[in-house]
Amino acid sequence: MKVLIAVKRVVDYNIKVRIKSDGSDVDINGVKMGVNPFDENAIEAALRLKEQGVATEIVAVSLGTSANQDVLRHALAMGADRAILVESDLTLQALGVAKLLKSIVMREQPQLIILGKQAIDNDAGQTGQMLAALLNYPQATFASAIQVDGNTISVTREVDGGTETLALNLPAVVTADLRLNEPRFVKLPNLMMARKKPIETINAAEFAVSAEPRLKLIQVSEPSARKAGIRVGSVSELLSKLREHEGILL
Amino acid sequence: MKILILAEHDGKQLSPAVYQVVTAAQFWNAPVEILVAGSNTNTVAKQAAAITGVARVIQAEAAHLAHQLAEDVANIIVQVAGDYQVILAAHSSFSRNIVPRAAALLDVAMISDVLEIKADHTYVRSVYAGDILTTIQSIDALQIVTIHSSNFTAAKNTESNNTDVNNTGAQAEIVSIEVPEPFTITRWVSETRSLSDRPALTSAKVVITGGRSLGSAERFEELLSPLASKLGAALGATRAAVDAGFAPNDTQVGQTGVVVAPELYIAVGVSGAVQHTYGMKDSKIVVAINQDPDAPIFQVADYGLVADLFEAIPELTNAI
Numbered sequence A: 001m002k003v004l005i006a007v008k009r010v011v012d013y014n015i016k017v018r019i020k021s022d023g024s025d026v027d028i029n030g031v032k033m034g035v036n037p038f039d040e041n042a043i044e045a046a047l048r049l050k051e052q053g054v055a056t057e058i059v060a061v062s063l064g065t066s067a068n069q070d071v072l073r074h075a076l077a078m079g080a081d082r083a084i085l086v087e088s089d090l091t092l093q094a095l096g097v098a099k100l101l102k103s104i105v106m107r108e109q110p111q112l113i114i115l116g117k118q119a120i121d122n123d124a125g126q127t128g129q130m131l132a133a134l135l136n137y138p139q140a141t142f143a144s145a146i147q148v149d150g151n152t153i154s155v156t157r158e159v160d161g162g163t164e165t166l167a168l169n170l171p172a173v174v175t176a177d178l179r180l181n182e183p184r185f186v187k188l189p190n191l192m193m194a195r196k197k198p199i200e201t202i203n204a205a206e207f208a209v210s211a212e213p214r215l216k217l218i219q220v221s222e223p224s225a226r227k228a229g230i231r232v233g234s235v236s237e238l239l240s241k242l243r244e245h246e247g248i249l250l
Numbered sequence B: 001m002k003i004l005i006l007a008e009h010d011g012k013q014l015s016p017a018v019y020q021v022v023t024a025a026q027f028w029n030a031p032v033e034i035l036v037a038g039s040n041t042n043t044v045a046k047q048a049a050a051i052t053g054v055a056r057v058i059q060a061e062a063a064h065l066a067h068q069l070a071e072d073v074a075n076i077i078v079q080v081a082g083d084y085q086v087i088l089a090a091h092s093s094f095s096r097n098i099v100p101r102a103a104a105l106l107d108v109a110m111i112s113d114v115l116e117i118k119a120d121h122t123y124v125r126s127v128y129a130g131d132i133l134t135t136i137q138s139i140d141a142l143q144i145v146t147i148h149s150s151n152f153t154a155a156k157n158t159e160s161n162n163t164d165v166n167n168t169g170a171q172a173e174i175v176s177i178e179v180p181e182p183f184t185i186t187r188w189v190s191e192t193r194s195l196s197d198r199p200a201l202t203s204a205k206v207v208i209t210g211g212r213s214l215g216s217a218e219r220f221e222e223l224l225s226p227l228a229s230k231l232g233a234a235l236g237a238t239r240a241a242v243d244a245g246f247a248p249n250d251t252q253v254g255q256t257g258v259v260v261a262p263e264l265y266i267a268v269g270v271s272g273a274v275q276h277t278y279g280m281k282d283s284k285i286v287v288a289i290n291q292d293p294d295a296p297i298f299q300v301a302d303y304g305l306v307a308d309l310f311e312a313i314p315e316l317t318n319a320i
């Protein structure tokens, strides 16, 4: 069984992103980038399926500029077999990404597609569901456990107030929650080896889909900070302060 | 122009967020309709019909909708979408599962987790775990938007609002629709619900959140439970605490967990990473108890107490 994983290149989660002085966008020039954390869970899930003998080939795909080669190298170093870079200079948004991924799925015919449940830069959380819709495939989002059994995959999903388990016929789309697994660290020799694995580059224009952005960025700004609070010296001072507030019963 | 709201419910009760989305929908000054899908929707359809500002309730009932699978509910949205210019839902795990699927089927670039509706087609939403606000404009004719519900007050019921001069006490009409064929290649197998007498995290008036520093599941429970009971509070946890097995997964507050906005939020031994504060910074009053005076959580706290939580929490519990 072939497994396709989608990998997004995002600003490292430890970085506090700044705004360009003209307020037109965020300034991520020269900022540390990496694999979207949820996509690492997706890669790890695919690797474990391969180790179980379920998956036979793992293909990683990323969309963006040639800079995205670094996240594909990371996926290869973790253990993906090959990688595809869909090159585009457009500002890619979820719907456009889903359309391009659909083209890749049509070409590669994977039985399972795993994506992260959201990207930590724009937090939209749409791409997996959109891809499933465009393919008319079953979907299981926010997966915390998966098990492939013949032609079905059973997926435990994290939902408000508990979990839900679904069984999907393959081919299917799954989006990974952080709880799905703990992604392995990349060892240096693997990184060296990954250099030898193939990255195929396809120009997005080769696919007959429109990935033009539909959402126009008008302005970016910093949220107003919460009003500065005060330090209290003791539990009793805390209580007396809280009791001054209406609607708080202590 | 008309607006459709996808309602989350459990067959017994509408999610409180539905009431907040109804308020958000009033922005357009257009008739607001609510879609309830499920296998047993009479009760919740009536609840929806009783909300002030709701013109009509669309009831989509069928046995195969018992678990409201994304594939089935998205197909219902697609079936009715032609009647609407705006489709809204609360940004909960329920809608996050369904709405993007419907949006792609309708070829619409959806907008997730909107904090503010600025103008028709123009919205404010946050990115980078709430560090940055963006104003974005959509060029699609149909708008499909999930709402950051805690930013909007809850619409009232027509009944419970008899002092309102505009209130006619009338219930909105409820219409049933035929639903599309089931999407049989996804099957619901089972569910687990965390059993708890405590209020639901997302609607609790008071939330107490414990971090990794609680040390174990036993101590998490021993220390925070009595305080939660006294305050009628829900218990939340940081990702570190959840990953360590101290608290159930669905109690994680933050960027990748739930977003809460209670009257009172008490962060106990929580460092205050942006991924965490994303989920709680809309709380009315924030109390932080942490032994590290430089912990970032103090920057978002109204009242900060630098103390050892193992001493401060029992003292607080006893003093209430």
Ligand SMILES: Cc1cc2nc3c(=O)[nH]c(=O)nc-3n(C[C@H](O)[C@H](O)[C@H](O)COP(=O)(O)OP(=O)(O)OC[C@H]3O[C@@H](n4cnc5c(N)ncnc54)[C@H](O)[C@@H]3O)c2cc1C
Binding pocket: A013, A037, A038, A120, B210, B211, B212, B213, B237, B238, B239, B240, B241, B252, B253, B254, B255, B256, B257, B258, B268, B269, B270, B271, B272, B273, B274, B275, B276, B279, B289, B290, B291, B292, B295, B307, B308, B309, B310
């Ligand atoms: C992609 C991604 C998504 C994430 N999503 C989330 C999310 O949704 N929610 C979330 O919470 N986190 C999330 N995180 C993790 C987040 O970055 C932090 O690691 C996490 O919130 C830290 O949890 P903590 O405060 O319990 O632990 P720590 O950061 O280890 O902090 C422990 C705190 O306890 C204090 N302390 C220790 N002992 C005592 C004592 N005896 N008395 C008083 N104080 C004490 C310490 O001073 C410290 O401040 C995410 C991370 C990533 C990368």
